[in-house]
Amino acid sequence: MAIKPLTQPSSASSAAISLSKIAVSNTHGEDSPYFAGWKAYDENPYDESSNPSGVIQMGLAENQVSFDLLEKYLEKNSSDPTSSGRVSSFRENALFQDYHGLLSFRKAMASFMEQIRGGRAKFDPERIVITAGATAANELLTFILADPGDALLVPTPYYPGFDRDLRWRTGVHIVPIHCDSSNAFEITPSALDSAYSDAESRGLRVRGVLITNPSNPLGATVKRAVLEHVLDFGALKNIHLVSDEIYSGSAFSDREFVSIAEVLEARGGRGSERCHIVYSLSKDLGLPGFRVGTIYSYNDAVVTTARRMSSFTLISSQTQQLLATMLSDEEFTAGYIETNRERLRRRYRMIVDELGRAGIECLKGNAGLFCWMNLSPFLKDETVEEELALWECILREVKLNISPGVSCHCAEPGWFRVCFANMSEQTLQVALARIHDFVERRRGNQ
Amino acid sequence: MTISKKAACNSHGQDSSYFLGWEEYEKNPFHESTNPNGIIQMGLAENQLSFDLLESWLAANPDAASFKRDGQSIFRELALFQDYHGLPIFKNALAQFMAEIRGNKVRFDPNNLVLTAGATSANETLIFCLADPGDAFLLPTPYYPGFDRDLKWRTGVEIVPIQCTSRNGFRITSPAVEEAYKLAQKRNLKVKGVLITNPSNPLGITLSRKELNLLLNFVEKKGIHLISDEIYSGTVFDSAEFVSIMELLPNRNNPQLMNRVHVVYSLSKDLGLPGFRVGSIYSNDRLVVAGATKMSSFGLISSQTQYLLSAILSDQVFAKKYVVENRMRLRNRHTVLVSGLRRVGISCLESNAGLFCWVDMRHLLSSDSLEAEMELWKKVVYDVGLNISPGSSCHCAEHGWFRVCFANMTEDTLDLAIRRIKSFVDSISPIKHCRNSRSKSISKWVSRLSFHDRECDR
Numbered sequence: 008m009a010i011k012p013l014t015q016p017s018s019a020s021s022a023a024i025s026l027s028k029i030a031v032s033n034t035h036g037e038d039s040p041y042f043a044g045w046k047a048y049d050e051n052p053y054d055e056s057s058n059p060s061g062v063i064q065m066g067l068a069e070n071q072v073s074f075d076l077l078e079k080y081l082e083k084n085s086s087d088p089t090s091s092g093r094v095s096s097f098r099e100n101a102l103f104q105d106y107h108g109l110l111s112f113r114k115a116m117a118s119f120m121e122q123i124r125g126g127r128a129k130f131d132p133e134r135i136v137i138t139a140g141a142t143a144a145n146e147l148l149t150f151i152l153a154d155p156g157d158a159l160l161v162p163t164p165y166y167p168g169f170d171r172d173l174r175w176r177t178g179v180h181i182v183p184i185h186c187d188s189s190n191a192f193e194i195t196p197s198a199l200d201s202a203y204s205d206a207e208s209r210g211l212r213v214r215g216v217l218i219t220n221p222s223n224p225l226g227a228t229v230k231r232a233v234l235e236h237v238l239d240f241g242a243l244k245n246i247h248l249v250s251d252e253i254y255s256g257s258a259f260s261d262r263e264f265v266s267i268a269e270v271l272e273a274r275g276g277r278g279s280e281r282c283h284i285v286y287s288l289s290k291d292l293g294l295p296g297f298r299v300g301t302i303y304s305y306n307d308a309v310v311t312t313a314r315r316m317s318s319f320t321l322i323s324s325q326t327q328q329l330l331a332t333m334l335s336d337e338e339f340t341a342g343y344i345e346t347n348r349e350r351l352r353r354r355y356r357m358i359v360d361e362l363g364r365a366g367i368e369c370l371k372g373n374a375g376l377f378c379w380m381n382l383s384p385f386l387k388d389e390t391v392e393e394e395l396a397l398w399e400c401i402l403r404e405v406k407l408n409i410s411p412g413v414s415c416h417c418a419e420p421g422w423f424r425v426c427f428a429n430m431s432e433q434t435l436q437v438a439l440a441r442i443h444d445f446v447e448r449r450r451g452n453q
Numbered sequence: 454m455t456i457s458k459k460a461a462c463n464s465h466g467q468d469s470s471y472f473l474g475w476e477e478y479e480k481n482p483f484h485e486s487t488n489p490n491g492i493i494q495m496g497l498a499e500n501q502l503s504f505d506l507l508e509s510w511l512a513a514n515p516d517a518a519s520f521k522r523d524g525q526s527i528f529r530e531l532a533l534f535q536d537y538h539g540l541p542i543f544k545n546a547l548a549q550f551m552a553e554i555r556g557n558k559v560r561f562d563p564n565n566l567v568l569t570a571g572a573t574s575a576n577e578t579l580i581f582c583l584a585d586p587g588d589a590f591l592l593p594t595p596y597y598p599g600f601d602r603d604l605k606w607r608t609g610v611e612i613v614p615i616q617c618t619s620r621n622g623f624r625i626t627s628p629a630v631e632e633a634y635k636l637a638q639k640r641n642l643k644v645k646g647v648l649i650t651n652p653s654n655p656l657g658i659t660l661s662r663k664e665l666n667l668l669l670n671f672v673e674k675k676g677i678h679l680i681s682d683e684i685y686s687g688t689v690f691d692s693a694e695f696v697s698i699m700e701l702l703p704n705r706n707n708p709q710l711m712n713r714v715h716v717v718y719s720l721s722k723d724l725g726l727p728g729f730r731v732g733s734i735y736s737n738d739r740l741v742v743a744g745a746t747k748m749s750s751f752g753l754i755s756s757q758t759q760y761l762l763s764a765i766l767s768d769q770v771f772a773k774k775y776v777v778e779n780r781m782r783l784r785n786r787h788t789v790l791v792s793g794l795r796r797v798g799i800s801c802l803e804s805n806a807g808l809f810c811w812v813d814m815r816h817l818l819s820s821d822s823l824e825a826e827m828e829l830w831k832k833v834v835y836d837v838g839l840n841i842s843p844g845s846s847c848h849c850a851e852h853g854w855f856r857v858c859f860a861n862m863t864e865d866t867l868d869l870a871i872r873r874i875k876s877f878v879d880s881i882s883p884i885k886h887c888r889n890s891r892s893k894s895i896s897k898w899v900s901r902l903s904f905h906d907r908e909c910d911r
């Protein structure tokens with residue numbers, strides 16, 4: 008009897024061809040509570056007039072507080088692509104698919120990034136690689152810095168989207184650097200060491216550390232000393248450091264944000280070939296729809312490779328052109344940055360003070376579009392189950408979609424991320440009133 | 454501290470002659486007035502023939518590019534719109550446009566459309582969805598050099614060629630497909646599907662019903678996928694000649710097969726908007742649509758651009774007019790190049806689509822070898838001053854074929870390019886020049902060529 012070689016089924020009637028492992032896996036993470044809350048909001052969205060008892064979306068880190076500034080700018084400066092002048096013609100722009108990205112756009116981004124850092128760091132436009140959003144930038148960097156099966160160390164709590172962005176198609180693992188409330192969730196040397204050993208014991212090769220500074224979901228900037236330590240750790244282990252600085256322009260005060268770029272410059276660039284910065288206009292400028300992300304790398308090989316890979320995720324030249332013009336207007340950008348910071352700080356104070364009056368504490372924050380709220384006193388037990396039960400209760404009864412700490416891989420149950428910049432002040436007041444009432448009811452029941 | 458294997462390898466294909474030719478052009482680019490002796494770019498499949506139509510539409514409809522709808526600003530709405538399901542008005546308009554290009558013989562459901570940042574992203578995303586690292590896709594040769602990067606680089610998937618030759622006009626045959634499949638098996642590669650480009654790049658021909666049916670038979674039998682990259686569908690000179698794979702599916706009456714055929718499209722070629730990064734995947738398989746939609750997070754189309762294009766494409770009167778006029782201009786350009794080459798004894802594969810011709814320069818090779826092809830290519834780039842794409846960069850099984858683009862320049866530049874070719878042909882083989890030529894000094898150096906020196910005027 009002949010031995011049949013292993014081949015594919017000879018007819019289509021036998022097992023239908025499956026999709027790829029990546030396609031059928033759930034590493035895209037859309038089954039987590041983070042997304043379930045969005046669905047509840049979609050089905051019953053709050054509207055001041057037409058649906059005042061609907062769900063208020065406080066799980067979306069969008070910046071809607073400074074649109075008027077952008078709109079005013081656009082009105083003043085025609086963005087008509089058919090007009091001739093210092094911007095390229097429609098034809099030239101439509102043809103421009105060079106993966107280096109428009110030079111004028113890169114120059115404008117470099118200057119904007121410098122302004123955000125108060126001029127304390129310089130950015131070379133030739134080191135800027137364009138990507139369609141920070142989502143793409145983070146994934147791309149992971150493809151470049153790590154092989155399938157390797158690991159990146161990421162401090163918890165972290166942005167839920169990282170589970171998809173860093174792991175899904177890349178096959179790379181995230182090993183958490185556990186942080187907790189005992190020291191305001193700061194990264195400690197021992198936590199970093201533990202994470203590294205953890206990875207080693209799992210047989211995973213660590214290729215880098217990825218931090219978000221300012222942090223999402225903490226809403227706080229990373230201290231200089233911590234940055235120094237992480238840099239030293241990277242040098243010791245000879246691994247990369249990715250600093251996602253997407254919220255850099257959302258720090259309430261310019262002086263409180265220290266970028267890895269500044270620390271590197273202070274060190275004379277020593278070890279910089281290990282460092283890469285991710286940025287985007289989705290948060291600071293409130294333009295997530297335009298898909299504008301960048302990778303800034305001090306490593307030439309990474310810049311070259313990232314550029315080639317960016318072919319899969321270029322920014323529309325139409326959008327590059329618009330932003331090149333807007334961001335090179337330094338008077339406009341300086342005014343925008345300052346006003347935006349001020350408005351975010353005001354919103355933050357509003358929510359934190361009101362929550363304080365209701366007896367709810369938040370982590371001391373100084374950046375971002377959200378606050379990190381501590382509801383652990385309201386948990387029957389400090390468990391994930393109780394946290395999720397409370398989350399569900401807040402979603403269904405209080406009709407607020409907030410993000411439970413477990414979706415951010417927080418090691419301590421009871422913390423929630425609450426966004427405050429994606430709605431009007433009136434809506435925020437309504438939300439705060441609802442929380443106030445909820446807390447009163449809870450106290451009444453206890 | 455090292456970078457990943459993917460980063461370090463050269464599957465990005467950037468070292469191929471396809472890209473090196475571009476680099477040479479960049480160093481010395483032709484310009485009618487400032488650099489008339491520079492290299493003419495004929496390696497870039499861009500469509501620059503119909504911009505005036507778009508520009509006049511834009512001038513008449515300024516709202517679309519100014520974030521306005523009926524005079525009202527929708528800037529905020531667009532700035533915040535990052536839903537990976539895409540702007541509904543854009544998907545509707547795109548689905549309609551795709552149907553229009555196919556003479557409305559096919560209907561596309563916008564819910565089955567996934568938007569991606571260009572066809573580059575669409576093709577890679579589809580492969581990520583349909584194949585695992587180490588699997589393979591069969592592709593007819595010659596094929597677009599970019600596929601080596603798009604389909605293989607980050608996915609870890611292999612390409613196994615379906616060899617096509619000039620013996621039958623580079624048509625896909627059953628034996629060739631079977632042979633490719635066997636080759637894959639010998640290499641222990643699991644074949645997950647076939648990917649075709651229709652109309653073909655670099656051949657510039659529409660696939661015949663016979664070819665499409667044999668491919669459908671094959672994928673049906675093997676239970677694998679078929680991806681049809683129809684990025685050039687709007688460049689078919691005579692619309693009646695284009696048969697989309699989607700047209701043939703209903704007749705098959707096989708819903709499982711229907712779910713395994715996927716179409717890729719983009720506005721980079723038909724509308725000449727490669728900078729805007731507008732691509733799409735069309736699939737009847739809800740799982741593929743769902744997976745690809747989630748993956749599109751890594752390459753969404755700017756909402757600003759989605760809005761602008763939805764306005765243009767929703768103007769169906771304009772869209773129809775554009776498609777017809779664009780086709781005609783491409784057809785005329787094609788004729789200029791083909792007849793110009795014919796007059797100097799160079800023939801092209803008979804073609805009916807695309808932004809390029811597949812040119813037969815086998816008779817100009819010093820030997821039937823890759824070295825001879827590269828030697829000829831270098832001569833053409835450096836001595837003749839034309840960046841054309843050698844067949845080897847497209848994995849052609851035969852030596853001596855070149856892809857020459859004709860739609861990314863003015864007609865004057867194309868005429869000049871043809872004159873340079875004539876000069877070159879004359880110089881290497883004086884007896885081969887056209888019967889009607891006026892006598893003139895034969896010079897290898899085209900820089901001495903007078904602008905009015907035209908042989909064989911029509």
